[in-house]
Amino acid sequence: xxxxxxxxxxxxxxxxxxxxxxxxxxxxxxxxxxxxxxxxxxxxxxxxxxxxxxxxxxxxxxxxxxxxxxxxxxxxxxxxxxxxxxxxxxxxxxxxxxxxxxxxxxxxxxxxxxxxxxxxxxxxxxxxxxxxxxxxxxxxxxxxxxxxxxxxxxxxxxxxxxxxxxxxxxxxxxxxxxxxxxxxxxxxxxxxxxxxxxxxxxxxxxxxxxxxxxxxxxxxxxxxxxxxxxxxxxxxxxxxxxxxxxxxxxxxxxxxxxxxxxxxxxxxxxxxxxxxxxxxxxxxxxxxxxxxxxxxxxxxxxxxxxxxxxxxxxxxxxxxxxxxxxxxxxxxxxxxxxxxxxxxxxxxxxxxxxxxxxxxxxxxxxxxxxxxxxxxxxxxxxxxxxxxxxxxxxxxxxxxxxxxxxxxxxxxxxxxxxxxxxxxxxxxxxxxxxxxxxxxxxxxxxxxxxxxxxxxxxxxxxxxxxxxxxxxxxxxxxxxxxxxxxxxxxxxxxxxxxxxxxxxxxxxxxxxxxxxxxxxxxxxxxxxxxxxxxxxxxxxxxxxxxxxxxxxxxxxxxxxxxxxxxxxxxxxxxxxxx
Amino acid sequence: xxxxxxxxxxxxxxxxxxxxxxxxxxxxxxxxxxxxxxxxxxxxxxxxxxxxxxxxxxxxxxxxxxxxxxxxxxxxxxxxxxxxxxxxxxxxxxxxxxxxxxxxxxxxxxxxxxxxxxxxxxx
Numbered sequence: 262x263x264x265x266x267x268x269x270x271x272x273x274x275x276x277x278x279x280x281x282x283x284x285x286x287x288x289x290x291x292x293x294x295x296x297x298x299x300x301x302x303x304x305x306x307x308x309x310x311x312x313x314x315x316x317x318x319x320x321x322x323x324x325x326x327x328x329x330x331x332x333x334x335x336x337x338x339x340x341x342x343x344x345x346x347x348x349x350x351x352x353x354x355x356x357x358x359x360x361x362x363x364x365x366x367x368x369x370x371x372x373x374x375x376x377x378x379x380x381x382x383x384x385x386x387x388x389x390x391x392x393x394x395x396x397x398x399x400x401x402x403x404x405x406x407x408x409x410x411x412x413x414x415x416x417x418x419x420x421x422x423x424x425x426x427x428x429x430x431x432x433x434x435x436x437x438x439x440x441x442x443x444x445x446x447x448x449x450x451x452x453x454x455x456x457x458x459x460x461x462x463x464x465x466x467x468x469x470x471x472x473x474x475x476x477x478x479x480x481x482x483x484x485x486x487x488x489x490x491x492x493x494x495x496x497x498x499x500x501x502x503x504x505x506x507x508x509x510x511x512x513x514x515x516x517x518x519x520x521x522x523x524x525x526x527x528x529x530x531x532x533x534x535x536x537x538x539x540x541x542x543x544x545x546x547x548x549x550x551x552x553x554x555x556x557x558x559x560x561x562x563x564x565x566x567x568x569x570x571x572x573x574x575x576x577x578x579x580x581x582x583x584x585x586x587x588x589x590x591x592x593x594x595x596x597x598x599x600x601x602x603x604x605x606x607x608x609x610x611x612x613x614x615x616x617x618x619x620x621x622x623x624x625x626x627x628x629x630x631x632x633x634x635x636x637x638x639x640x641x642x643x644x645x646x647x648x649x650x651x652x653x654x655x656x657x658x659x660x661x662x663x664x665x666x667x668x669x670x671x672x673x674x675x676x677x678x679x680x681x682x683x684x685x686x687x688x689x690x691x692x693x694x695x696x697x698x699x700x701x702x703x704x705x706x707x708x709x710x711x712x713x714x715x716x717x718x719x720x721x722x723x724x725x726x727x728x729x730x731x732x733x734x735x736x737x738x739x740x741x742x743x744x745x746x747x748x749x750x751x752x753x754x755x756x757x758x759x760x761x762x763x764x765x766x767x768x769x770x771x772x773x774x775x776x777x778x779x780x781x782x783x784x785x786x787x788x789x790x791x792x793x794x795x796x797x798x799x800x801x802x803x804x805x806x807x808x809x810x811x812x813x814x815x816x817x818x819x820x821x822x823x824x825x826x827x828x829x830x831x832x833x834x835x836x837x838x839x
Numbered sequence: 840x841x842x843x844x845x846x847x848x849x850x851x852x853x854x855x856x857x858x859x860x861x862x863x864x865x866x867x868x869x870x871x872x873x874x875x876x877x878x879x880x881x882x883x884x885x886x887x888x889x890x891x892x893x894x895x896x897x898x899x900x901x902x903x904x905x906x907x908x909x910x911x912x913x914x915x916x917x918x919x920x921x922x923x924x925x926x927x928x929x930x931x932x933x934x935x936x937x938x939x940x941x942x943x944x945x946x947x948x949x950x951x952x953x954x955x956x957x958x959x960x961x962x
Contacts, residue, residue, distance in 0.1 A: 352943055606937055
């Protein structure tokens, strides 16, 4: 690969900038409050950029474009939902959560319901969500470094894990704020310039996106298959296979007929220029199917899939600990609202570009649709479509953005894990925060190497489903319903956490066969939110009703503190022990 | 001042003192008397009602888009502004979401100002 030195330099530059800005921020980090909530002094503009920088993970930077290239119109609900989640957060959570004066989600649970046991349960849920979320980030890093530099897949998680642990251990929240605000703008630049370049190319040399044909390769292309895959072949002309085809060994033979074929690991596919690309079975093969809505994202019951994605992403953001923790860093409730609104604007701007890149990746790198590693679309499309030195520069820029995406999100998640562990398991001193950060950063590294490869946005979407069916009901009911009791909340967390957690584990481990019971078990495991979220709300409400007598006696006082503006002077800031 | 006449003494007042009533309402909210509790309940109900109404608007819009795409699959064949209509509708959701958020911030801050106004009002 000729662009490798340039790409490596860009990756290094992004990583060095991250560490340098983090080191600059370290000078301001002294107290535990600095480490946990940046001493609650971050204004809406910095905070919104930092939240967006932290939130735009590998799933947004790489995954969204990959899903759009692969599945088409229905995948648009992922970026829309990732943005809409902040509207939910703004409407139901932002200001009251900030006014509660809590410093982590478990602390909010204890403040609202006065139960130390519930606090422990919430802490466990926070750690589980963060780990579910961190694993795909590390996996994305492995995939990106492998695609870009050809290094083994375990290097990525180690490098990203190492940098993130170092940054968080050194400076906590205060220094992370600077780093993340910088990374939003880096990521926006890194994705906007290639997307605009491809858009310009599209208008000068118009390809056909919505036509009746499958996408075609523009030059002779060789594709290596690394894991067994079933592909849908629409037009076998011009494709030859060496390796295992439908279980038998072949050597440079054409595919006999259109339809579904199984390709074994180690097979290579050679496509002559202009040959129609096969696609992974279950994804839209022709441009017409791809551009139409309602096809779902593989598997049966597409409408249920879309509804479940909408539930998970619209409500999941409200329960993401690394997003919530940033809202505690606002000076007051009013600033928290303005921050959430600014985040919606920043995200809307950002998500236009992965959408564009995903659509054009179908034209420029259709061979990705064969192997199922469509997540690499953003990394490869600019170089493939433009070529020459300009293409290499764009590819290097995208690589820098991708590494920023892994670093920013992983840092935020690690701050949340460390915050929860250090104040609830250890004694809450700065040293405990650092120990917790090292432990929390190391655990997902082995996990990211063993679990199977769902698309990045899908695995992150599953983490959203867990958040939507645990912390979201806890916060929404805790903030707006006086009748919630500690037992009700704990039962809801356990029920929602277990059902969604088991579904996610099964889905990541390989899922259920699509032919069992009309496909419903498979689709419910792959998209659990639409079942788990109502179940959790119902459990919390029902158990709280049954244990009505146990509602905290000072609930009126607590509600006044959460909802009355700061000017009245009722707020009390909670601080960790230690 | 070494030369000239001394300037006239002026009294600087940062805010007009209000009657004892203001203090009483604030204390009522802070100490959760019956009146104070009723005021807080009113505020919570107003904010929740606002949030639920706006959420309903968003849910209906999203539902309408899903329904449109299901009932009229031919939307995918219509090109508006160089883009297929079903894709354009999804992209238009971004400015719509921002608009709803902006409206909420304005109305929620209005509700809070009203609350503070009631609490601090003249007798």
